[in-house]
Amino acid sequence: QVQLIESGGGLVQAGGSLRLSCAASGRTFSYSSMAWFRQAPGKARDFVARIRWIGGSTYYADSVKGRFTISRSNAKNTLYLQMNSLKPEDTAVYYCAGTGRLETTRESEYNYWGQGTQVTVSS
Numbered sequence: 001q002v003q004l005i006e007s008g009g010g011l012v013q014a015g016g017s018l019r020l021s022c023a024a025s026g027r028t029f030s031y032s033s034m035a036w037f038r039q040a041p042g043k044a045r046d047f048v049a050r051i052r053w054i055g056g057s058t059y060y061a062d063s064v065k066g067r068f069t070i071s072r073s074n075a076k077n078t079l080y081l082q083m084n085s086l087k088p089e090d091t092a093v094y095y096c097a098g099t100g101r102l103e104t105t106r107e108s109e110y111n112y113w114g115q116g117t118q119v120t121v122s123s
Contacts, residue, residue, distance in 0.1 A: 002026045002112040004096050008119030013049070016086050022079040022096030022114055031098030034079045036070060037043070037107060038092035038119075047105040049081065059105065064090075088120045093118050 008020040020036070025031040049060045058070050069082040075104035080094050093119050097110035104110075 002031065002098060004098065004114035006094065006114040006117040009094060009119045010121065011042050012086055014086060014088055014121055014123050016083070017082070017084045018086065018119060020081040020082075020083070020094055020096075020117060020119070021119060024077040024079065024098065031112060032100055032102050033104065034096060034098045035094045035105070035110065036079075036081045037097060037110075038090075038093070040089075040092040041115045042118055043092075045107055047107065050096070050103070050105060057102070057103075060107075063096045077097075081121070086119075088121045091119060091121050098110065 003025045005023045009033055012018050033050055033052050036048040038044050038048050039045040043082060047061055048064055049073055051058045067085045068092045071080045096114045098112040099110045101109050
């Protein structure tokens with residue numbers, strides 16, 4: 001069983017920064033890649049960024065490329081999302097997720113999910 005717990009969300013003004021964390025516990029060898037997704041009110045959950053746990057290769061959604069950085073600490077079993085130059089349209093609940101697949105952006109292919117953390121960006 002893998003447990004993922006996000007933290008670091010909050011309220012920030014447009015142009016500001018936040019750093020999200022996702023602590024993984026349990027059978028952490030069960031996943032090969034981890035990702036961040038987000039869900040805005042009334043909208044579907046969207047892919048934000050993913051990282052391969054071994055090797056660290058990354059991939060971003062176009063909407064966050066150049067502003068967000070995904071990273072991980074293998075020693076701490078923790079996933080991060082550094083978010084800079086935040087915009088009101090970044091407002092959403094952010095979820096971390098893990099998968100046994102190496103590279104995927106499909107929500108359905110992620111087996112493990114955290115409970116989410118709210119990010120609100122004011123204009």
